[in-house]
Amino acid sequence: xxxxxxxxxYCQQAADQAANRLRMLCENKWPSTADIRLQQRRDAVSRxxxxxxxxxxxxxxxxxxxxxxxxxxxxxxxxHADEIVLEVHRQGNRTLSTTYRPVMQAxxxxxxALHAATIALPSFRRGDTALRRLTEVRRCCAQTEKAYSLxxxxxxxxxxxxxxxxxxxxxxxxxxTQQCSSVCDRLYYILLRNS
Numbered sequence: 001x002x003x004x005x006x007x008x009x010y011c012q013q014a015a016d017q018a019a020n021r022l023r024m025l026c027e028n029k030w031p032s033t034a035d036i037r038l039q040q041r042r043d044a045v046s047r048x049x050x051x052x053x054x055x056x057x058x059x060x061x062x063x064x065x066x067x068x069x070x071x072x073x074x075x076x077x078x079x080h081a082d083e084i085v086l087e088v089h090r091q092g093n094r095t096l097s098t099t100y101r102p103v104m105q106a107x108x109x110x111x112x113a114l115h116a117a118t119i120a121l122p123s124f125r126r127g128d129t130a131l132r133r134l135t136e137v138r139r140c141c142a143q144t145e146k147a148y149s150l151x152x153x154x155x156x157x158x159x160x161x162x163x164x165x166x167x168x169x170x171x172x173x174x175x176x177t178q179q180c181s182s183v184c185d186r187l188y189y190i191l192l193r194n195s
Contacts, residue, residue, distance in 0.1 A: 007067045010046065012118040014074035015183070017043075018081035018176065019111035025088060026101070026108055033089050036082050043075060066190050073183045074118070080176040081111070087169050099151065099166045100173065106147040107173045110140035110180045117187060130191055137184045144177040 017039070024031055084104075117133035151170055155163040 007071055008118065010071055011074040011183075012115065014043075014071075014078040015111065015115040015118045017078045018180075019108065019115050021078075021081040021085050022104060022108040022111055022176070025085065026104055031085055033086060036085055040079070040082060043078060066186070066193070070183070070186050070190065073179070073186050077111070077114070077176065077179040077183055080172065080179050084169065084172045084176060087172050091165050091169070097166065099155070100170050102147045103144065103151050103170050103173050106140065106144035107177050107180075110137060110144050110177050113137045113140045114180045114183060117184070130187070134184050134187055134191070137180060141177055141181045141184070144174070148174045148177075 021031070113133065113136045117130065117137055120130040120133050148170055152167065155167050155170075
């Protein structure tokens with residue numbers, strides 16, 4: 001990696017990975033636990049390489065810190081998406097429950113919007129497109145939180161073992177959406193500093 005575009009490509013890859021994991025679940029295509037663990041090990045190696053490359057690249061310290069934090073935030077997003085898949089495996093599900101399908105689909109839209117925003121990153125100085133895409137991420141986050149509230153209310157009113165496992169999965173989905181929001185905050189900050 002020799003320039004900042006490579007780090008933005010890393011962020012695009014992590015956002016795309018999170019979106020693909022959620023898309024697979026929405027389409028009832030289940031990745032294996034071994035595949036997820038292998039991808040997590042690869043991601044750890046990639047993050048270590050990003051950190052080493054950032055130290056070699058001549059950048060002002062503030063830019064280096066911004067890029068590193070952006071890479072960390074997007075890596076966490078991918079980890080949260082993997083945790084959703086692992087939780088579904090632990091529950092032994094083979095199809096996506098109608099109970100939490102709306103939350104999962106809203107979270108998928110959020111990840112897809114974030115991926116679209118990361119594609120606009122290398123040209124973020126032309127801020128209008130990036131700003132519109134980040135606003136779309138915010139809108140999707142709000143929709144996911146609304147879907148979460150509507151899904152959780154009935155589950156809390158009639159607690160059962162099945163409701164508790166659905167609540168746990170809904171919480172993981174919401175955590176993924178909140179991580180999308182954190183990445184969006186970091187992107188806003190970078191956009192404002194460089195405009």
